[in-house]
Every structure is written in C-alpha cells, then in structure tokens.
Amino acid sequence: MLFNSLPFLFFFPAVVICYYLIPQKYRYLWLLFCSYFFYACQEQSFTVLLMISTVITWSAGRLVYNAKSLWYKKLYVAVGFFLNLFILFYFKYSGLIFMLTGRKEGINLMLPAGISFYTFQSLSYIMDCYREEVKPENNILKYALFVSFFPCILSGPIERSKNFLPRIGKEVKWDSIRIKEGLFLMLWGYFLKMVIVSRLDILVDQVYGGGRPVGETVLYRGIPMLIAMFAYSFYIYCDFAGYSFIAIGAARILGFDVMRNFRQPYLAVSVADFWRRWHISLSTWFRDYLYIPLGGGRKGTLRRYINIIIVFGVSGIWHGATLNFLIWGLLHGIYQVVGYMLLPVRRRLSDKLFSKGHERIEKILNMLFTYVCVSVAWMFFREKDLSLVIDQIGRTFSGIRLTELIDGTLFDLGLGVNNLVFVIASLLILITVDLICEKKDCEIYSIFNTAPVWIRWGFYYILFIMILFSTNLSTREFLYQGF
Numbered sequence: 102m103l104f105n106s107l108p109f110l111f112f113f114p115a116v117v118i119c120y121y122l123i124p125q126k127y128r129y130l131w132l133l134f135c136s137y138f139f140y141a142c143q144e145q146s147f148t149v150l151l152m153i154s155t156v157i158t159w160s161a162g163r164l165v166y167n168a169k170s171l172w173y174k175k176l177y178v179a180v181g182f183f184l185n186l187f188i189l190f191y192f193k194y195s196g197l198i199f200m201l202t203g204r205k206e207g208i209n210l211m212l213p214a215g216i217s218f219y220t221f222q223s224l225s226y227i228m229d230c231y232r233e234e235v236k237p238e239n240n241i242l243k244y245a246l247f248v249s250f251f252p253c254i255l256s257g258p259i260e261r262s263k264n265f266l267p268r269i270g271k272e273v274k275w276d277s278i279r280i281k282e283g284l285f286l287m288l289w290g291y292f293l294k295m296v297i298v299s300r301l302d303i304l305v306d307q308v309y310g311g312g313r314p315v316g317e318t319v320l321y322r323g324i325p326m327l328i329a330m331f332a333y334s335f336y337i338y339c340d341f342a343g344y345s346f347i348a349i350g351a352a353r354i355l356g357f358d359v360m361r362n363f364r365q366p367y368l369a370v371s372v373a374d375f376w377r378r379w380h381i382s383l384s385t386w387f388r389d390y391l392y393i394p395l396g397g398g399r400k401g402t403l404r405r406y407i408n409i410i411i412v413f414g415v416s417g418i419w420h421g422a423t424l425n426f427l428i429w430g431l432l433h434g435i436y437q438v439v440g441y442m443l444l445p446v447r448r449r450l451s452d453k454l455f456s457k458g459h460e461r462i463e464k465i466l467n468m469l470f471t472y473v474c475v476s477v478a479w480m481f482f483r484e485k486d487l488s489l490v491i492d493q494i495g496r497t498f499s500g501i502r503l504t505e506l507i508d509g510t511l512f513d514l515g516l517g518v519n520n521l522v523f524v525i526a527s528l529l530i531l532i533t534v535d536l537i538c539e540k541k542d543c544e545i546y547s548i549f550n551t552a553p554v555w556i557r558w559g560f561y562y563i564l565f566i567m568i569l570f571s572t573n574l575s576t577r578e579f580l581y582q583g584f
Contacts, residue, residue: 102142103578104347105294112139117354121275129246132355136397139251141213146195147213150188157184159244162230163237174231181227189220194422201239214582215255217419219248220493221386226262228390233265242345243269250357252348256341256384257583258362265357273356285561286350289545292564293343294579295571297531300516300524301336302577305329307495307515309484322496324505325514330497333483333527334476338578341380346545361544365535366476370467372436377411383419389411404476406441420482425490429481436474469555527567 102108116135120128141148161181168174192212215275226247229235238244247265248254308321308329341506345362352359360382369375376384392412398405410431417430440447450462477494483488512518537548549557 102139103582105291105579106143108406113351118354120263121273125272126293127272128273131242132251133242133249135249136246136254140249140254143214143255144574149218150213151219152217152245154185154188154220154499155224155245156241157181157249158248159228159238159241161227162244165227166230166233166237173373178227178231182224185220185224189216194418202304216258217253218259222253222259222262222385222421223248225386225390225476229262235266238266250352252351252355253359256344256348256579257380258345258348258360259360259386260382264360266517268357271356279356280354281394283350285546286346286353288350288561288568289565290343290346290348290350291568292527293346293531296567297339297524297527297563298336298343300520301339302528303515303520304524305333305336308332323500323502325510326493326497328511328514330476330480334472334479335369335531337482338363339531340580344581365539367472368468368535368539369471369481371440371462371471372433372474373440375471376385376433376437383416385581387416391415406438409437414435419537423485425481425485425487428487429478432478432481433475434477523567523570530563 102112111134116132120131122132137148137151141149142437158181161177161184164177165174168177193216206209226235226244227460230237238247243266247260247262247271250260250265250481253260308325342363349359349361357410362381364378364381366375366379369378392408395408395411396404397408413430413434414427415430416433417427420426420430454463480490480497484493514521516524534545534548538545541548549560
C-alpha cells in the first residue's frame with residue numbers, strides 16, 4: 102500500500118475517523134494495529150523482523166538506563182547496536198560482503214521495507230537512554246508504535262524518541278487548524294510526486310536511456326544531457342520531499358508533530374548548508390550519533406576533515422551497498438572539506454569582487470554553484486555503472502549548442518509540448534513557494550494561513566486540478582522506499 106495508491110486513499114480516512122471516535126486511552130493501540138497492517142501490506146513476511154528489532158531495542162533501552170555501572174551501560178549499548186546492525190547488514194550488505202570475500206556471485210536477499218529507517222530510529226532510542234535524555238518506555242506497545250508509526254516507517258522522517266514518545270497517550274482533540282495544515286501538507290506532497298516527478302521521470306529515462314553509447318553513435322549530449330541532469334536533481338527532491346510532506350501531514354492530522362525533513366535545499370549557499378536543509382532527520386542523526394561522538398570539530402582541523410569524510414562515506418553506504426553510493430557520499434564529504442580549506446581564499450575573493458551592497462549577487466552565485474555541484478553528484482547516485490556515469494558526465498559538458506534551447510529539441514525528450522509546458526509551470530510553482538518560504542523563514546502552510554481566502558483556496562484548487570490531470574501518468578513507488 103503506497104501513499105500514491107488508491108487503497109491508501111481509503112485506508113487513511115478510515116484510520117483518522119476511527120482514531121477520533123474511539124476513547125483516548127485506546128488510540129495508540131488503534132494506531133499500532135494500523136501501522137502493522139500498513140507495513141504488512143508492503144512486507145508481510147518481514148513483519149516478524151520488525152517485531153524482533155522492536156523487542157531488542159526496547160529491552161536494550163531499559164537495560165542501558167537502569168545499569169548500575171558505566172561498563173554495563175556500554176556493554177548493553179554495544180549488544181543492542183550489534184544485534185540491530187547485524188540484521189541490517191545481513192539483509193542489505195551480505196551480497197556485497199560475499200562478493201568482496203571471493204565468491205563470484207553475491208547472494209541476493211529481498212530488502213525489508215523501511216529497515217534502514219526504523220533501524221536508525223531504534224538505535225537513536227538506545228543512545229538517548231544511554232545519555233539519559235529520555236527515560237525508557239515501560240509500555241512495549243507504545244514503544245512499538247514509535248518504531249512502526251505508519252506515516253514514517255517506510256521512508257522517514259527518522260523521528261526521535263524524546264519528541265515522539267511523550268505524545269503517545271496524550272489527549273488529542275479535533276483541531277480544525279491542525280487538520281487543515283496536515284491536509285495541505287499532504288496535498289503539496291501529492292503535487293510534487295504526481296505532477297512533477299511523474300513527468301520528470303519520463304524525461305530523465307528518455308535522455309539517460311536513449312543516451313547510452315550504441316557502437317560509435319551517441320544520441321544525446323550537451324543541452325539535453327544538462328537538462329536531464331537538472332531534471333533528475335528536481336526529480337529526487339520532489340520525490341523524497343513529496344513523501345516527507347505526505348508523512349508529516351498525515352502525522353499532524355493524527356496529533357503528532359514529526360520532524361521537518363526538507364528546508365528549501367536548492368537555495369543552499371554551500372554543500373554544508375545543503376545538508377542542513379536536505380533529509381534533515383538523517384543528517385542530524387549522523388551529526389548527533391556519529392560525527393559528534395567521533396570528536397566533531399573539537400579535536401583539530403585535520404580530525405574535523407577526517408570525521409566529515411567518514412560521516413559522508415557512511416551516509417553513502419547507508420543508501421546502498423554499491424560503489425556508486427559510496428562515491429556519491431564521499432564526493433559530498435570532499436566538497437565540504439575543500440570548501441572549508443578554501444574558505445580564507447573565498448573570503449578574500451569575495452571582498453575584492455563584491456563590494457558592499459552586492460551580497461545578494463554573491464549569494465545567488467553561491468547558490469548556483471552549489472546546485473551544480475550537487476546535481477553532478479546525483480549522477481553517481483542514479484547509476485551503478487561507473488563507466489557509464491563518467492561517459493554521461495563527459496557528454497553533459499561537451500557539445501553544448503545553445504540553439505537546442507529554441508530549435509524544438511526540448512520537445513523530443515519524451516514529454517511532448519503539453520507535458521513539457523505543464524512540468525515547467527509546476528517547477529515554477531515549486532521554486533516560487535520555496536523562495537517565499539526562504540524569505541519568510543516559515544513552513545509552507547504558514548504562507549497561506551494569513552492569505553486572503555480567494556488566494557488560499559485558489560491555490561488549493563490549482564494543485565488539486567493539476568493532480569487530477571496527472572493521474573493517467575505512470576507513477577512509480579517513492580524512490581527512498583528502496584533504501
């Protein structure tokens with residue numbers, strides 16, 4: 102059962118209606134049942150695995166918090182981490198390990214849905230108990246809801262126990278403002294997925310699929326490849342942010358304030374700034390539970406750089422057990438290290454090239470440079486065949502003819518005239534909304550809370566109509582459900 106499927110459109114209203122009808126003290130049991138039902142619709146055979154992980158981390162949290170000595174605390178943390186990471190590594194990385202140890206073919210195991218997300222969420226609970234930032238949850242069923250909460254289990258956001266667990270069991274009244282905000286977040290998420298992603302998917306597949314070398318002939322290079330590169334960067338943004346908005350909106354309707362996961366990432370002025378805006382729940386997880394324990398930036402400049410490389414290397418491997426993901430992660434780490442190393446030079450150049458009052462021009466140039474760097478890195482994220490990625494990068498930045506922007510080439514990239522105009526208009530809406538959110542430093546729904554009724558409802562209707570016009574397009578499952 103996917104967010105962008107017909108069954109979910111019946112499932113979610115039924116969950117909400119029953120949730121507000123049943124007595125408060127039984128609501129968490131209803132959500133737990135619905136969460137396991139939702140998960141079983143994806144991976145029925147792996148529901149037991151979810152239960153095992155839940156029991157292990159719940160027990161470890163209690164043992165860690167109540168341990169009588171620091172030695173025992175560390176022992177229980179180590180055992181809890183080992184057992185959960187063993188499960189994750191077995192299903193996600195065993196094929197790679199077998200190949201690296203000499204077997205000609207690795208073993209192929211089906212990856213349990215959401216395992217990367219709920220494993221990290223569970224591990225953070227153990228660490229929070231170790232640091233005594235939370236008290237262990239006595240009710241294993243309430244803890245099970247924290248691990249399996251259906252809006253977040255497949256692709257996050259990776260919620261923190263100290264934010265989520267206290268909300269379970271608290272009285273939640275029907276709040277029309279909160280419901281409206283949740284519904285709008287869900288509408289915006291569906292707009293990103295069904296309107297933008299469904300069309301960019303066609304363009305990207307056309308260019309990268311048709312652009313493969315056939316003998317000595319190359320079908321695409323230059324402008325079409327540049328457009329595909331930038332299209333894929335928006336594809337992955339709209340796909341993952343779309344899921345996050347739907348998840349956050351659904352949680353808000355049920356009375357849970359889930360962590361914000363995206364904050365206008367393509368308006369970042371550096372790669373480090375990008376990671377403060379992109380997949381925030383994961384980047385802050387790595388900051389709090391890996392980067393800081395490694396020493397962060399407290400042990401000298403060299404150690405700081407090494408820690409950054411380690412964190413982003415691990416981030417790459419977290420996404421997948423292939424070399425392209427590792428390169429993608431390391432590339433982001435290298436971007437940041439080089440950026441910090443060149444910071445004095447950049448500041449001197451800035452003082453010389455941009456006089457006072459021209460800070461906005463400098464900011465725009467930094468945004469564009471960061472966006473290009475991130476977009477190039479996404480090419481490694483998309484394609485496992487490294488030789489093909491190198492070939493694609495070469496064809497992207499060679500043979501550029503600006504006349505292809507106006508000679509009709511754009512209409513031959515799989516979308517045709519109508520869909521191309523439609524997706525350009527949709528992207529302009531996205532960019533405009535992101536710019537307004539950035540300027541006002543607010544959540545997207547806050548823009549419309551004080552807007553005149555005709556503007557607010559006009560925007561809702563426009564989004565809804567654009568979604569209806571997109572239901573005939575083939576929409577794949579959300580990309581991050583594969584991690």
